[in-house]
Amino acid sequence: MKALVLAVSLVTATAAPAATVMKTVPATLDPASGYILVRMGERAPDLWNMLRIAPYDPVLQDIRGEGRAKGNPVAKGADRSVSIGAKPFIAEGDHVRTYLVAVTPGRYVIQSGPTTCFCLGSYQFEVAAGRITDMGTIHIGPENGSSPWAALKPLRSTADIEERAYTVAEAMQVLPWRESMSLPAGMSGLPRDPARYTVAARFGNHVGQLLNRALPIEGGQ
């Protein structure tokens, strides 16, 4: 019994705090926490996207603690899901908002946008403790020709799907970090690595959304 109490205490003591979407760039990073930097393009003029990422089990190919990976939950107190919405953000410009989120370190998958689960194929990446993982820029928009972003605008659904409400899936373009992307003031001195994306072939639709697969990352990943 004492061993059980000790084990529970250790798990509780080492668990990182829940995800925090930051309002400003911190002067230093918490070595127990991981950080995600992501830029998200406008969905439409004055309408901002929502992005959900979640801890991923690459062997069982599901969200940890759910579906096929139900037997592999995250530790108590660790992040089970991370949502990034319109606010707060740390920088804004040229129809793109930049977000910084403190999360439990570990392997994550880009799970969904506002209406669509990318359960049919998405990207996974590792978030290291005490460092910023730069996810680059993400564009999400409906496949009905209304997106302002060049890669998404040509994508259409069939007429019957476009005419009905809430049946048009979203497309998602992931652009890994490159030098031309903006970097908020105060960020250059902090330890930061580009996200090393690999394919997440599948996971369950635990968010109850429409379905799609992320667009291929430029370069064929």
Place this chain on the structure above:
Amino acid sequence: MPSSGVARRVCAALVAVSTIVPGIAAAQEPAAAGQAQEADDADKYNFFSQPTASREQVLADFDECRELASGVKPPQPGYVYSQGIAGAAAVGLLQGFMKGAQRRHMFDAALRKCMSVKGYARYPMSKEQAKLVYDGSWTEMREKLADRALASTEGMTRMEP
């Protein structure tokens, strides 16, 4: 867009209960009675095809896509990501009434997307053929769907996904 056009589209979104794969969807949501329009049969009844796949793969794909699409839920009040005027109007109207039909439409859209991503083409079938295929338990239905998926589609006109 003329307002009559908007109204027509809103009404269509609210009352239409037609479904591309009635049997599979019916396993998830009871059908509202008497709403289907016979004239739309050609668009409503169809099947997925990939004759080069193995039977095991086809069965696995149907199981996976059905499970993923079954989880789709209608948006909640306060939803801001509406798609066009029809969607914006519909979200504030008859929320409860639309949920059943809406969920079926969302299920159909999700299933079609899933099967399309997995490489399946879509072909039309008659209402009579659909009644035979989309009937019985899921265990029976998936075998009939696999038969259709693996059969030749020579001479048939492929539909958009």
